[in-house]
Amino acid sequence: MxxxxxxxxxxxxxxxxxxxxxxxxxxxxxxxxxxxxxxxxxxxxxxxxxxxxxxxxxxxxFKDPTGVNFLLNFDVESVEDVDRMTPLAVELGARLIKPPYKTYYNWYQSVLLDPEENVFRINKML
The missing domain is CATH 3.10.180.10 (2,3-Dihydroxybiphenyl 1,2-Dioxygenase, domain 1)
Structure with a gap:
């Protein structure tokens, strides 16, 4: 675990x-x-x-890393949750990198940077 x-x-x-x-x-x-x-x-x-x-x-x-070193993924319950949480994250200080979209592997997701520029995705597997 x-x-x-x-x-x-x-x-x-x-x-x-x-x-x-x-x-x-x-x-x-x-x-x-x-x-x-x-x-x-x-x-x-x-x-x-x-x-x-x-x-x-x-x-x-390793105190001063540069670049993207990890990707956090947060699975949500619905496509609507992706659409709702993405602008909420931006409102709270995230930077939108890629707006919600359907991936070739049949997920619906958005890609963002948090306020400290760590990358994360909000996902719903379709």
Whole structure:
């Protein structure tokens, strides 16, 4: 079982709040710290680590990554959810890269960058 996907973040409160507000996730308040916020997403959790976590995890040499290093995928219940959540994400600070479309592999999805320029998709398998 995948327990957490963690994102290194410049502002853990703001970025976790973005994902909470777009997707309706709930915070796991009992594990919050000054450098970490966790969200319940369903089967796994999403964690947000402050920049201090690089040093804590002995990852200092990787502290300034560039480019896209991962892609988060969020599955939703319907095509209408993709259409509703995409502009909501933009309103809350995301940048739309590719508006909702039907893929060649029969999914309906949009591609966005969150407020810290991490790429994510909102998906519905058709």
């Amino acid at each position: 995948l327990s957490y996907v963690n994102i290194f973040s410049k502002d853990v409160v703001k970025l976790s709040g973005f994902y909470r507000d777009v997707f309706g996730f709930t915070e796991i308040e009992e594990i919050r710290s000054p450098i970490f916020v966790g969200l319940r997403t369903g089967q796994s959790n999403l964690g947000f680590n402050a920049q201090d976590a690089y040093d804590l995890l002995q990852l200092s040499e």
